[in-house]
Every structure is written in C-alpha cells, then in structure tokens.
Amino acid sequence: MTRRTPLNEAHRKLGARMVDFVGWDMPVQYTSVIAEHEAVRTAVGLFDVSHMGEIEFAGPGALETVNRLISNDLARCQDGQAVYAGLLNDLGGFVDDVVAYRFSPERILICVNSSNREKDFAWMKARAEGVTPVDRGDEFAQIAVQGPKAVALVQRLTKADLSKVGTYRFTEGEVAGVKSIISRTGYTGEDGFELYCATDDAVKLWDALLEAGQPDGVKPCGLGARDSLRTEMKYALYGNDIDDAHTALEAGLGWIVKLDKAGGFIGKDALVAQKAAGVQRKLVGFELTGAGIPRHGYPILKDGARVGEVTSGTQGPSVKKPIGMGYVPAGLATEGSTFDVEIRGRAVPAVVVKTPFLKKS
Amino acid sequence: MSDSIPQNLKYTKEHEWARVEGKTVTVGVTHHAQESLGDVVYVELPKLGATITEGKQFGVIESTKAVSDLYAPLSGKVVKVNDALTGNPSIINTDPYGAGWIVEVEPSDTEQLGKLLDAAAYGELLK
Numbered sequence: 040m041t042r043r044t045p046l047n048e049a050h051r052k053l054g055a056r057m058v059d060f061v062g063w064d065m066p067v068q069y070t071s072v073i074a075e076h077e078a079v080r081t082a083v084g085l086f087d088v089s090h091m092g093e094i095e096f097a098g099p100g101a102l103e104t105v106n107r108l109i110s111n112d113l114a115r116c117q118d119g120q121a122v123y124a125g126l127l128n129d130l131g132g133f134v135d136d137v138v139a140y141r142f143s144p145e146r147i148l149i150c151v152n153s154s155n156r157e158k159d160f161a162w163m164k165a166r167a168e169g170v171t172p173v174d175r176g177d178e179f180a181q182i183a184v185q186g187p188k189a190v191a192l193v194q195r196l197t198k199a200d201l202s203k204v205g206t207y208r209f210t211e212g213e214v215a216g217v218k219s220i221i222s223r224t225g226y227t228g229e230d231g232f233e234l235y236c237a238t239d240d241a242v243k244l245w246d247a248l249l250e251a252g253q254p255d256g257v258k259p260c261g262l263g264a265r266d267s268l269r270t271e272m273k274y275a276l277y278g279n280d281i282d283d284a285h286t287a288l289e290a291g292l293g294w295i296v297k298l299d300k301a302g303g304f305i306g307k308d309a310l311v312a313q314k315a316a317g318v319q320r321k322l323v324g325f326e327l328t329g330a331g332i333p334r335h336g337y338p339i340l341k342d343g344a345r346v347g348e349v350t351s352g353t354q355g356p357s358v359k360k361p362i363g364m365g366y367v368p369a370g371l372a373t374e375g376s377t378f379d380v381e382i383r384g385r386a387v388p389a390v391v392v393k394t395p396f397l398k399k400s
Numbered sequence: 401m402s403d404s405i406p407q408n409l410k411y412t413k414e415h416e417w418a419r420v421e422g423k424t425v426t427v428g429v430t431h432h433a434q435e436s437l438g439d440v441v442y443v444e445l446p447k448l449g450a451t452i453t454e455g456k457q458f459g460v461i462e463s464t465k466a467v468s469d470l471y472a473p474l475s476g477k478v479v480k481v482n483d484a485l486t487g488n489p490s491i492i493n494t495d496p497y498g499a500g501w502i503v504e505v506e507p508s509d510t511e512q513l514g515k516l517l518d519a520a521a522y523g524e525l526l527k
Binding site: 056067068071072073263266267330331332334353354356361383 | 438439441442444460462463464465467486490
C-alpha cells in the first residue's frame with residue numbers, strides 16, 4: 040500500500056511529479072531539480088519530509104535509555120538541543136542514522152528515516168532498558184525550510200525569538216498559528232529549520248510558508264533536489280552511503296560516536312576493536328576527472344581491479360562537477376588519491392577530494 | 401514551451417525524432433522525452449564516423465536522477481555530433497527539436513525511415 044503524507048494533495052496541485060519512495064508517494068520534483076536546488080542555495084526551499092518517523096521516549100530514565108541505544112551522547116547536551124547519532128548494531132554498522140531531540144532528561148524524541156521506521160521501532164523496543172518507546176510517526180508532519188532566507192521567513196511567522204535557537208537547537212512555538220517544534224537542523228548544507236507539527240496542521244503551515252515566502256522566491260522542492268543538496272555536502276543517505284554492513288568509523292562518522300560516554304552503547308565494543316586494529320576501508324568523496332556521472336552501484340577500480348563501489352553520485356548543480364562517494368581501501372582514501380569509476384564498461388578517472396564538495400564562501 | 405509534435409519529423413516509440421535533410425538524417429529526443437527526463441546533465445555521444453544500428457543503443461542521456469539509453473531510429477554512419485551538448489546538455493531541455501539535436505546520420509538503408517512513426521501516430525502513443 041502506498042502511503043501519503045498530509046501534503047499529498049498540495050503537491051499534486053502544485054504540479055509535482057510523484058514517485059514511490061520506499062512505499063511513500065512523494066514529490067521528486069515540481070518544476071526542475073536544478074531550479075529547486077538553486078532556490079535552496081540562494082533563497083529558500085520547502086520540503087515535505089513528513090514521511091520521516093518520530094519515536095518518543097517519555098518518563099523517568101528516558102535519557103539513560105536512549106543513550107544506550109544511540110552512538111552520540113545526550114548527557115552532554117542541554118535541554119533544547121539535538122544530536123545527530125547512529126543506531127548501531129553489535130558490529131558497529133548502522134541500523135539507522137537519526138536525530139535525537141532532548142526536551143528534558145525525561146523526554147527524548149528521535150527522528151528516524153522513513154525507510155527504517157518499523158525496523159527502528161522494533162529494534163528500540165527489543166533493546167530499550169527502562170523506558171518503552173512510543174511510535175509517534177503518524178501524529179507528526181514535518182516541513183523543512185532551508186536556504187539563506189529560511190530563518191527570516193520562519194521568523195516572520197512566529198513570535199519565538201529564533202536568534203536564540205542555534206544550530207542543532209530547537210524550541211517549541213507557533214508558526215503561522217500552528218504549534219510546532221522549530222528545529223535548526225537540515226539536510227542541505229544551508230541554514231534553516233525543520234518544523235514538526237500535527238498531521239492535521241500540515242497544510243495550513245505549508246500554505247502559510249509558501250505564501251509568506253513569495254517575496255523571497257520560495258520554491259517547493261522535491262526529493263531530487265534534496266538528494267543533490269545533501270550529496271554536495273557529503274551527508275550520508277541510509278541505504279546508499281551507510282548501512283548495516285559498514286561501520287560508523289568506516290563511514291567517517293567517528294564524530295557521532297562517543298566511545299568514552301558513561302554507560303556505553305550498542306556497537307561500542309566492535310568500534311573500539313576496529314579503532315585499535317585500524318580502519319581498513321573508508322567512505323570517501325571524489326570528483327570524476329574524466330567525462331560521465333558516477334551513480335550508486337558503479338564499480339570503483341584500481342589498476343583494473345575492483346576495489347569498491349560508488350554509494351552516491353550526481354552532477355553537482357552548485358559545484359558544477361560530477362561528484363560521488365564510495366567505500367575504498369584505506370590506502371586510497373587520502374585526498375589526492377586516484378582510482379577509476381567504471382561507467383558502462385569504461386574506466387573513468389577520479390580523484391579523492393576534500394569534503395564537503397560545496398565550499399562556502 | 402510548446403508541447404506540440406512537429407509534423408515534419410519521424411518518431412520512435414522510445415521518443416527519438418528523425419528529420420530528413422537531403423542525404424542525411426538528424427536525430428534528437430522529443431519534447432516529451434526531455435520533459436520526463438527532467439534536467440539533462442550529461443549526454444554520451446557516439447564518435448564521429450561510428451556506425452549506429454536501427455533499434456540499438458547509440459548513446460546515453462542522463463538527467464539529475466536517471467540514466468537513459470538513446471536508441472537509433474535508423475542504421476547508418478554518424479557524420480556529425482552535436483558537440484555543444486558536451487558543455488551545455490541542458491539545451492536538450494530548452495530546444496529539443498532545434499539546438500538540442502544529437503547526431504546527424506548518413507543512412508545505410510533509407511527504407512527504414514518508413515518504419516518510423518509519423519506525428520499523428522506518435523501523438524497517439526503519448527495519449
């Protein structure tokens with residue numbers, strides 16, 4: 040069965056091209072992926088991300104319960120702060136990558152990938168010691184407002200003082216009269232907010248943002264632009280760049296792994312061992328120096344032998360180059376290392392570059 | 401942009417068009433093709449002098465999201481390729497029947513042209 044977000048009708052009215060995305064009927068583009076990408080880099084774009092899941096832990100001991108499940112450390116956060124984290128398996132690979140919101144030590148909300156909602160909930164339920172998780176996914180809609188003009192746009196619609204809401208901080212308040220969690224997070228590399236509201240309020244909030252954003256040149260943006268924007272930042276996409284078979288250290292996400300945190304977490308032992316033994320393969324960002332576009336699944340070759348695989352790739356609309364990510368042996372992971380990407384039988388040269396691909400001026 | 405189907409062209413079911421001009425045939429993709437592809441970001445062109453075969457792949461066209469094969473409307477030798485597509489593939493989006501042409505072919509068998517769809521038949525296909 041195809042699932043629909045509360046904004047499905049709104050997308051259709053805007054002329055979106057809809058596609059199936061892991062069982063959800065979602066807009067891939069409204070007019071043009073490149074135009075929507077550019078709107079986010081230069082002005083502001085709106086994304087319906089209501090397909091994402093939300094899982095809540097509420098009650099005494101919620102923080103300790105969640106902290107055992109995630110790789111990052113909520114104990115180091117303040118109330119009103121969020122962290123990017125992994126839910127890791129016993130081998131240190133990803134069950135999912137999530138954002139955990141600390142409302143208080145007794146209330147934590149975790150935003151999970153749409154493709155992993157059911158899996159994550161079952162996984163958390165089976166492993167949570169203390170507080171029992173509750174799946175709130177169907178109660179929340181989520182709209183991402185991203186771009187250099189995003190903060191001002193949201194500020195015009197709320198009495199909350201957004202200058203006090205720093206990166207990876209959040210507050211609660213009304214936006215356009217809609218009760219929202221206002222979170223200064225995103226998946227584009229631009230400033231902005233992700234707004235969580237009740238499912239029934241989503242259309243009201245979406246329409247208000249579109250209307251108030253007209254003078255800014257706001258554009259509704261689909262999954263196509265979301266993917267090219269995140270790729271230019273080398274943000275991982277679950278199922279492409281991270282999965283259960285690659286560890287957080289291999290993915291270059293050591294910074295969301297707090298090996299020294301009190302109480303430990305699932306997957307820690309494997310990562311401690313891997314760190315001691317040395318990481319043998321790494322997720323790198325590369326540019327093609329020959330002609331073509333790297334795509335998910337293309338082989339990575341060194342001297343003709345297959346040494347890895349492209350996990351994500353695109354023609355970067357802002358960086359204006361063919362860019363990609365992939366796992367390669369550690370010896371090929373340093374900046375300036377060269378290898379080939381096999382594209383339709385041709386070996387196309389590539390070079391490992393510093394990431395994010397997009398350099399902010 | 402007009403989505404009308406030019407009357408003077410021949411079409412394939414795979415959304416390529418062919419235009420006979422003297423002894424050669426110019427080939428491109430239709431408005432419908434570029435619209436369904438979305439922003440074209442890369443075109444892999446055949447080499448000058450290459451032989452292409454009716455119904456077989458002769459190149460690749462990539463949009464931001466998808467990779468699609470280009471199928472030859474007829475067999476022949478490639479006598480011109482549109483090099484402008486290398487630097488600016490988006491002209492396929494903006495002018496699919498004009499500046500966005502892809503190759504010019506010297507047909508080896510002009511009778512193959514008779515097998516292609518006319519504008520009316522192609523229009524039916526899109527319905």
